Amino acid sequence: MANISNEDIKTIRTNANIIDIISDYIPLTKRGKNFLGVCPFHEDHSPSMSVSEDKQIYKCFSCGAAGNVFTFVENYEQVPFYEAVSIVANKIGMKFSTNDKEVRKNNPHKIDYEIMSLALKFYQNNLKTELGAKARQYLAERHIDSEAINEFCIGLSLDKPDSLYTFLINKNYDLKKLTDLGLINVSKSSVYDIFTKRIIFPLWDKNGEVVGFSARVYRGEKDVSKYMNSKETIIFKKGETLYNYHNAKEHIKKEKSVIIVEGFMDAIRLSVNGVKNVIALQGTALTKEQVDLIKKLRVKVILALDNDNAGEMATINNGKMLEEQGIEVFVVRISGEKDPDEYILKNGIDAFLENLKNPPSYFDFNIAYLKKNKNLNNSNDLAEYINEVLKKISESDDEILKALTIKKLAQEYDLSLDLLNKKLTTFKKEEQKVKPQKKIVFKKEKKPYNKTADEILYFMMNDKKYVEMYLKKLGCFNDEIHRSIANEIVYYCDKYKSITLADFITYINDNELKDEVMKIVNSSVIAELNENILEDYFKTINKLMIKDKINELKEKMKIELDDAKKIKIAEKIQELKKGSVE
Numbered sequence: 001m002a003n004i005s006n007e008d009i010k011t012i013r014t015n016a017n018i019i020d021i022i023s024d025y026i027p028l029t030k031r032g033k034n035f036l037g038v039c040p041f042h043e044d045h046s047p048s049m050s051v052s053e054d055k056q057i058y059k060c061f062s063c064g065a066a067g068n069v070f071t072f073v074e075n076y077e078q079v080p081f082y083e084a085v086s087i088v089a090n091k092i093g094m095k096f097s098t099n100d101k102e103v104r105k106n107n108p109h110k111i112d113y114e115i116m117s118l119a120l121k122f123y124q125n126n127l128k129t130e131l132g133a134k135a136r137q138y139l140a141e142r143h144i145d146s147e148a149i150n151e152f153c154i155g156l157s158l159d160k161p162d163s164l165y166t167f168l169i170n171k172n173y174d175l176k177k178l179t180d181l182g183l184i185n186v187s188k189s190s191v192y193d194i195f196t197k198r199i200i201f202p203l204w205d206k207n208g209e210v211v212g213f214s215a216r217v218y219r220g221e222k223d224v225s226k227y228m229n230s231k232e233t234i235i236f237k238k239g240e241t242l243y244n245y246h247n248a249k250e251h252i253k254k255e256k257s258v259i260i261v262e263g264f265m266d267a268i269r270l271s272v273n274g275v276k277n278v279i280a281l282q283g284t285a286l287t288k289e290q291v292d293l294i295k296k297l298r299v300k301v302i303l304a305l306d307n308d309n310a311g312e313m314a315t316i317n318n319g320k321m322l323e324e325q326g327i328e329v330f331v332v333r334i335s336g337e338k339d340p341d342e343y344i345l346k347n348g349i350d351a352f353l354e355n356l357k358n359p360p361s362y363f364d365f366n367i368a369y370l371k372k373n374k375n376l377n378n379s380n381d382l383a384e385y386i387n388e389v390l391k392k393i394s395e396s397d398d399e400i401l402k403a404l405t406i407k408k409l410a411q412e413y414d415l416s417l418d419l420l421n422k423k424l425t426t427f428k429k430e431e432q433k434v435k436p437q438k439k440i441v442f443k444k445e446k447k448p449y450n451k452t453a454d455e456i457l458y459f460m461m462n463d464k465k466y467v468e469m470y471l472k473k474l475g476c477f478n479d480e481i482h483r484s485i486a487n488e489i490v491y492y493c494d495k496y497k498s499i500t501l502a503d504f505i506t507y508i509n510d511n512e513l514k515d516e517v518m519k520i521v522n523s524s525v526i527a528e529l530n531e532n533i534l535e536d537y538f539k540t541i542n543k544l545m546i547k548d549k550i551n552e553l554k555e556k557m558k559i560e561l562d563d564a565k566k567i568k569i570a571e572k573i574q575e576l577k578k579g580s581v582e
């Protein structure tokens with residue numbers, strides 16, 4: 001399919017029952033007219049998500065998530081819109097697939113992606129030519145075979161300092177764009193490629209778009225740094241990407257776990273050895289954005305970072321960040337070699353897999369880590385250690401884990417359970433003291449005008465006849481947001497001759513308006529739509545709009561100096577007041 005039209009999308013949406021599609025992801029139970037399920041978009045403890053078969057939408061009463069079948073898949077699978085459409089189409093047996101171009105079509109950075117993807121093809125091609133013989137030999141020595149080269153799209157930047165530049169400029173791309181993307185540099189005397197004489201490893205964003213490169217020397221050059229990475233650009237934010245995320249996603253879901261390593265070579269090494277559920281940090285510290293990406297995978301995490309102090313510290317810190325998000329974390333610490341790549345090269349994949357069998361939990365690793373640099377035969381060190389362990393336990397919510405750890409401590413160091421428990425309570429108290437009081441957030445009370453306008457728009461999104469009523473009886477809102485949404489609805493009805501909420505959600509492109517529409521869908525209180533209720537809303541909003549107008553005129557009157565004009569305003573107010581009583 002060359003192009004997906006709005007009609008195609010509508011057909012897919014109409015044929016896919018939202019109950020069936022969402023049931024593939026979370027269990028739903030029927031409650032009255034609707035279905036209920038545990039919301040996957042926040043930490044839900046009771047079923048807060050309601051799915052309407054009637055309207056083909058879902059909404060969560062707790063976190064405000066709302067939308068149609070496509071938004072659900074987009075958010076659950078963390079895929080772009082067109083991919084969500086394709087997933088839904090496949091689920092209902094409609095043959096339909098998106099290619100890269102289609103996914104990019106709606107993206108404001110499509111040119112940037114296009115250039116990066118062309119640059120990658122250029123690099124990949126170089127490696128296959130005669131000029132790439134030495135680089136291929138280097139890779140072969142590192143046990144990166146042609147299959148791995150293809151899988152990870154490894155390429156080569158040439159010796160000639162302007163070969164990529166010539167290639168791209170001949171395709172009529174703007175030089176400024178090429179420098180902004182970190183591919184080309186311009187100096188006083190020349191224009192040259194950023195990467196030369198290096199093996200090129202592409203870096204992808206979470207959707208699988210090439211956004212940057214990491215480039216490695218391969219001919220033993222001494223006076224340059226081993227790796228060179230793309231600078232941050234409009235599409236490349238280092239802290240928001242995880243190497244191999246897009247490739248590994250499916251495998252991670254299948255294995256129900258993700259292995260996190262530091263460098264991309266570790267990820268490639270594991271992957272070519274058949275361990276595909278692996279992603280790399282490209283550094284040591286996790287960012288908040290990366291933690292969010294990992295959280296969305298909803299699987300347990302195995303941290304397998306480098307065998308050095310930095311790797312150990314990173315294991316402690318990253319593990320803490322992940323656990324705080326409710327993610328189950330396990331730790332693998334290799335010994336002997338410096339990272340999983342070298343470990344596997346030297347000891348083989350089976351030795352590495354042995355480490356993956358029953359790895360210690362992050363909690364156990366952390367407790368063991370507290371022993372480091374302490375001589376537990378020394379009473380002071382031992383007391384410090386036990387206090388630190390108790391403090392750690394006091395932070396955990398897991399009562400069973402607490403009891404087991406206390407018991408282990410008591411046995412190991414011949415201490416009374418009573419004493420340990422007593423000590424633990426003091427930590428708990430301290431912790432409560434420092435813990436800031438949870439703020440109680442009240443739902444923002446909407447102003448009567450906004451509330452009424454929201455409900456009117458909700459009616460309009462559900463049926464063309466309500467749009468016609470709006471045009472006849474109201475025609476306009478006082479504020480811009482409601483007016484813009486109303487205009488979109490009217491335009492949509494004109495174009496498609498009918499409207500349903502589920503289709504309209506897909507149609508709205510503007511992000512700000514989409515958010516507003518979702519809020520309206522989520523907060524609507526109407527169980528049943530009928531004309532009488534809408535009539536009432538029109539009356540209410542008319543009154544409110546007149547009241548607004550009167551207040552505005554009163555303000556005007558206050559500052560008006562000309563008496564004649566003042567009287568005119570007063571008359572106008574009287575007139576409006578009369579109108580509002582009727």
Ligand SMILES: [Zn+2]
Nearest residue numbers: 039042060063
């Ligand atoms: Zn929710």
